[in-house]
Amino acid sequence: MRIWHSKGGKVCRVWVSAALAAGRLWREEFIMRLVRRVAGRRALLAGLAVVFPVGMAMLAGVMPVQAQPAQQPTAGAGQVVTVYSYRQPFLIRPVLEAFTRRTGIKVRTAFARKGLLERLRAEGENTPADVVITADFARLWALKKAGLLRPVESEVLRKAVPAHLRDEEGQWFGLTKRARIIVAHKDRVKDGEIARYADLAAPHMKGRVCIRSGKHPYNVALFASMIAHDGRDATRDFLKGLKANLARKPQGNDRAQARAIHEGVCDVALLNSYYLGKMATNEKKPEQKEWYGSLKVIFPEAQGRGTHVNISGGAVVKHAKNPQAGQKLLEFMVSEEAQRMYAALNHEYPVRPGVQPSELVRSWGELREDRLPLTEIARRSREAARLVDEVGLDH
Numbered sequence: 001m002r003i004w005h006s007k008g009g010k011v012c013r014v015w016v017s018a019a020l021a022a023g024r025l026w027r028e029e030f031i032m033r034l035v036r037r038v039a040g041r042r043a044l045l046a047g048l049a050v051v052f053p054v055g056m057a058m059l060a061g062v063m064p065v066q067a068q069p070a071q072q073p074t075a076g077a078g079q080v081v082t083v084y085s086y087r088q089p090f091l092i093r094p095v096l097e098a099f100t101r102r103t104g105i106k107v108r109t110a111f112a113r114k115g116l117l118e119r120l121r122a123e124g125e126n127t128p129a130d131v132v133i134t135a136d137f138a139r140l141w142a143l144k145k146a147g148l149l150r151p152v153e154s155e156v157l158r159k160a161v162p163a164h165l166r167d168e169e170g171q172w173f174g175l176t177k178r179a180r181i182i183v184a185h186k187d188r189v190k191d192g193e194i195a196r197y198a199d200l201a202a203p204h205m206k207g208r209v210c211i212r213s214g215k216h217p218y219n220v221a222l223f224a225s226m227i228a229h230d231g232r233d234a235t236r237d238f239l240k241g242l243k244a245n246l247a248r249k250p251q252g253n254d255r256a257q258a259r260a261i262h263e264g265v266c267d268v269a270l271l272n273s274y275y276l277g278k279m280a281t282n283e284k285k286p287e288q289k290e291w292y293g294s295l296k297v298i299f300p301e302a303q304g305r306g307t308h309v310n311i312s313g314g315a316v317v318k319h320a321k322n323p324q325a326g327q328k329l330l331e332f333m334v335s336e337e338a339q340r341m342y343a344a345l346n347h348e349y350p351v352r353p354g355v356q357p358s359e360l361v362r363s364w365g366e367l368r369e370d371r372l373p374l375t376e377i378a379r380r381s382r383e384a385a386r387l388v389d390e391v392g393l394d395h
């Protein structure tokens with residue numbers, strides 16, 4: 001554990017980092033800063049360090065907790081809402097700052113790559129968290145299963161979030177959505193060769209398909225939706241056909257499949273739609289723009305049940321100290337203003353009907369989405385993962 005802070009009362013920061021056993025390094029850093037204007041002086045920083053129990057150090061990758069000052073104090077001035085977020089800071093901070101500007105409610109955030117469920121469980125009633133924001137649906141489902149969320153009764157959220165993208169008991173809500181699309185090489189795959197997920201298993205695709213692990217939650221959710229629509233036997237047959245068509249063993253992340261198409265390893269792959277935007281605009285890794293340039297976008301099932309979608313989402317924590325402010329934050333996040341901003345930050349689709357996605361996202365074509373409730377998908381996830389093992393998709 002390492003603690004450091006400067007003298008003089010101007011800035012005080014505390015880093016806590018810990019490494020624990022079990023052969024794995026875990027690290028946690030917390031900083032909380034409160035910024036106050038002091039009459040007759042220039043702004044000073046009054047540092048306040050909030051150090052969570054050392055036991056929390058077992059939770060990996062947690063980033064600083066930061067207070068974000070209200071620019072124009074309003075009715076919510078003095079209130080604070082604390083957010084635990086799986087989403088990266090750059091994706092969420094602009095929206096949280098807009099919330100503070102609108103309401104005067106300050107937002108503290110703790111970002112984490114994993115481990116928030118364990119952290120919430122360990123903190124129990126003492127958790128400072130009011131809201132959890134996740135980058136995918138599986139984690140919301142797990143949080144609900146663990147009894148860590150509280151139901152929210154909100155007409156605003158019910159109206160803004162379509163029923164298939166939220167929990168039937170109001171325990172979580174979709175905030176943005178993404179489509180599990182098929183990308184194909186723009187020349188090597190002719191128009192009409194692929195229109196459905198099932199076409200990935202068709203004989204004419206032999207040796208032409210790339211996928212990431214069949215056990216990844218993105219693929220498990222898709223396969224679970226196929227079980228719901230077509231039944232288990234048909235989905236098993238699909239997975240067998242898919243395995244027979246693979247150009248290589250499942251590997252890498254979504255973008256690695258796009259690269260493989262660009263490099264001629266395969267012709268088609270499954271991809272979450274926002275990765276197209278990330279590749280198309282990647283200034284740090286401009287080679288990804290070339291991968292993007294090799295692709296064309298196919299919205300599977302566009303003529304039928306619609307393309308499978310998943311969400312990023314949010315929920316109010318069971319032991320929230322300020323559940324009202326938490327609810328207000330979620331309500332703000334589905335407002336027209338926030339939806340446009342939030343969806344565009346990660347090249348996603350707004351959940352709120354009538355709000356358009358960004359120009360880049362629109363350029364890929366129109367999304368006609370499968371409206372199968374996410375809860376139906378979650379209920380079949382385990383079965384879908386079992387089928388992946390049964391057919392040996394990853395081996």
Ligand code: FE
Pocket residue numbers: 272
């Ligand atoms: Fe992703």
